[in-house]
Amino acid sequence: MNNKVVVNLENVSMKYHSLEGETPAINNISFKVNEGEFIGIVGPSGCGKTTILSLIAGLIKPTTGQVLVYGKKVQGPSTSVGYMLQQDHLFEWRNIMQNALLGLEIRGKVNEDSKRKVERLLETYGLGEFKKHYPDQLSGGMRQRAALIRTLAIDPKILLLDEPFSALDYQTRLVMSDEVSTIIRKEGKTALLVTHDISEAISMADRVIVLSERPATIKNIHEIQLTSEDNNPISRRQAPEFRQYFNAIWKELDVHV
Amino acid sequence: MYNRNSNNPISKEHAKYISKIKRNRLMVRFSQIAILLAFIALWELAARLNLIDAFITSQPSRIISTIKSLYQEGVLLMHVSITIYETIIGFVLGTMLGTVVAIILWWSEFAAKVADPYLVVLNSLPKVALGPIIIVWIGAGPFAIITMALLVSLIVTIITVLNGFMEVNPDKIKLLQTFGANKTQILKKVVLPASIPTIISAVKINVGMSWVGVIVGEFLVSKAGLGHLIVYGGQVFKLDLVMTSVFILSIAAALMYQFVAWLEKKFLKWQR
Ligand SMILES: Nc1ncnc2c1ncn2[C@@H]1O[C@H](COP(=O)(O)OP(=O)(O)OP(=O)(O)O)[C@@H](O)[C@H]1O
Ligand SMILES: [Mg+2]
Numbered sequence: 001m002n003n004k005v006v007v008n009l010e011n012v013s014m015k016y017h018s019l020e021g022e023t024p025a026i027n028n029i030s031f032k033v034n035e036g037e038f039i040g041i042v043g044p045s046g047c048g049k050t051t052i053l054s055l056i057a058g059l060i061k062p063t064t065g066q067v068l069v070y071g072k073k074v075q076g077p078s079t080s081v082g083y084m085l086q087q088d089h090l091f092e093w094r095n096i097m098q099n100a101l102l103g104l105e106i107r108g109k110v111n112e113d114s115k116r117k118v119e120r121l122l123e124t125y126g127l128g129e130f131k132k133h134y135p136d137q138l139s140g141g142m143r144q145r146a147a148l149i150r151t152l153a154i155d156p157k158i159l160l161l162d163e164p165f166s167a168l169d170y171q172t173r174l175v176m177s178d179e180v181s182t183i184i185r186k187e188g189k190t191a192l193l194v195t196h197d198i199s200e201a202i203s204m205a206d207r208v209i210v211l212s213e214r215p216a217t218i219k220n221i222h223e224i225q226l227t228s229e230d231n232n233p234i235s236r237r238q239a240p241e242f243r244q245y246f247n248a249i250w251k252e253l254d255v256h257v
Numbered sequence: 258m259y260n261r262n263s264n265n266p267i268s269k270e271h272a273k274y275i276s277k278i279k280r281n282r283l284m285v286r287f288s289q290i291a292i293l294l295a296f297i298a299l300w301e302l303a304a305r306l307n308l309i310d311a312f313i314t315s316q317p318s319r320i321i322s323t324i325k326s327l328y329q330e331g332v333l334l335m336h337v338s339i340t341i342y343e344t345i346i347g348f349v350l351g352t353m354l355g356t357v358v359a360i361i362l363w364w365s366e367f368a369a370k371v372a373d374p375y376l377v378v379l380n381s382l383p384k385v386a387l388g389p390i391i392i393v394w395i396g397a398g399p400f401a402i403i404t405m406a407l408l409v410s411l412i413v414t415i416i417t418v419l420n421g422f423m424e425v426n427p428d429k430i431k432l433l434q435t436f437g438a439n440k441t442q443i444l445k446k447v448v449l450p451a452s453i454p455t456i457i458s459a460v461k462i463n464v465g466m467s468w469v470g471v472i473v474g475e476f477l478v479s480k481a482g483l484g485h486l487i488v489y490g491g492q493v494f495k496l497d498l499v500m501t502s503v504f505i506l507s508i509a510a511a512l513m514y515q516f517v518a519w520l521e522k523k524f525l526k527w528q529r
Contacts, residue, residue, distance in 0.1 A: 018405060057435055059431065059434055059435065076437065077434060077435055077436065077437040078437075081435075082435075083432075083435035084430075085428055085431065085432055087428060089426070089428055089429050089432050091447065091450065091451075092450075093430070093453070094448050100437065102432075102433075102446070103436040105436060105439045105446070106436040106437060106442055106446065107436060154436065216313075248482075
């Protein structure tokens with residue numbers, strides 16, 4: 001892994017304004033992400049996790065501070081960033097192939113080449129037979145995979161994943177987190193994964209950022225080093241150090257019921 | 258994936274279940290037809306036995322002979338086609354214009370907020386009350402009738418379709434924005450396609466509305482069409498003509514509704 005910084009947040013704060021008043025969502029957040037790194041972000045509900053991803057994606061602008069992607073200040077959505085939302089949001093009136101092509105279509109980049117590439121992605125990740133199927137004919141896991149391919153189709157170098165598995169049942173979730181992390185590492189992407197699930201974060205990420213309650217500040221950043229044979233999430237969960245990381249992060253999150 | 262079209266031999270219980278459903282469906286259809294036939298037969302019988310006065314209630318055999326004579330005079334098709342033509346133009350224009358206005362209001366939130374109270378008031382106003390005004394302004398002819406049909410469906414289309422636009426999941430729009438989509442692309446790629454079910458249900462409502470507008474328009478203009486036949490028949494006490502026109506009207510309306518339902522099926526094949 002090299003040390004080229006691809007995402008850089010410098011003292012970023014963000015407030016939302018409405019007639020009822022202003023909501024400070026995140027407060028003075030700074031961190032750097034290296035190329036090829038997998039970052040997990042955990043934090044209490046409503047603390048500002050999605051806000052951080054939306055800032056990096058260029059959907060919103062910070063109130064103060066700046067967000068840099070590949071050294072350049074983010075001005076709007078960019079081709080180098082792919083964003084995968086909490087729900088798959090496949091369009092029910094498009095078949096899987098048409099859904100996967102959506103991003104390319106918006107950017108006016110649909111051609112024989114890009115189509116073939118998307119077809120290859122679908123085939124590689126087990127959706128080759130379902131190209132002509134409509135989303136409601138697919139299982140939850142397959143839909144999520146199709147959504148990932150839709151994101152990968154525009155060939156982003158950085159992937160933002162906002163609780164991509166939260167709509168899935170536990171079993172599918174484990175399998176999907178395994179698949180997705182394998183895909184992302186294989187395609188050599190940099191990734192930021194937001195999740196509520198501490199285990200998911202530890203099992204997938206190289207570093208886990210723990211956020212405080214809203215307005216989010218960084219409580220701690222854990223460098224995850226596990227002595228597992230494989231680098232896939234399922235075997236990483238078996239590593240002896242896993243529990244220690246889990247307990248440490250659990251304490252930091254300080255969950256009250 | 259699913260064994261929807263598997264050709265496994267079906268089990269005995271399943272065969273029983275299927276035949277039960279089929280029998281039930283047949284019974285429903287049979288009862289529907291029986292009621293219709295019984296009604297017609299009773300009506301005819303009561304008229305023949307002078308239990309009712311066929312002069313004011315008409316009777317099935319007279320309706321048939323009225324249709325025949327209208328046809329022989331060569332005016333039947335003329336009246337029917339004028340009414341159908343006005344209705345189709347009315348609801349197609351109403352739906353299209355309404356959708357265009359809804360798009361404008363979706364585009365400009367400011368315009369939507371300004372228009373809101375006007376839409377509410379216009380929506381609660383019975384549009385046929387404007388009939389005489391329209392006739393004075395446009396002249397007593399098919400244009401006035403089409404305008405009425407259009408007005409009856411316009412406002413409700415704007416409101417329904419705009420609501421449909423607003424209900425499109427904001428995250429679907431956010432998804433497009435992450436790809437860098439502009440407003441036109443958001444409209445074309447998600448807002449319009451996601452609202453097709455809403456637009457089609459607006460068309461379905463508009464078909465009915467348009468009939469109301471056209472018939473009332475023909476009452477007022479009273480030159481041609483089924484509405485004219487009904488008014489004319491009423492005025493000269495030819496109840497046969499009135500009943501015949503109503504009968505043809507109900508068949509035409511039902512056929513048009515079926516046509517729209519068929520369109521809906523065709524457009525929404527992804528919706529199971
Ligand atoms: N568009 C907005 N306008 C006003 N307030 C907002 C807006 N978006 C988010 N907020 C508020 O900002 C805070 C942070 O929201 P955000 O969605 O970033 O949190 P989150 O950590 O992703 O939450 P969750 O765990 O529910 O996904 C919340 O209190 C939310 O209510
Ligand atoms: Mg969130």
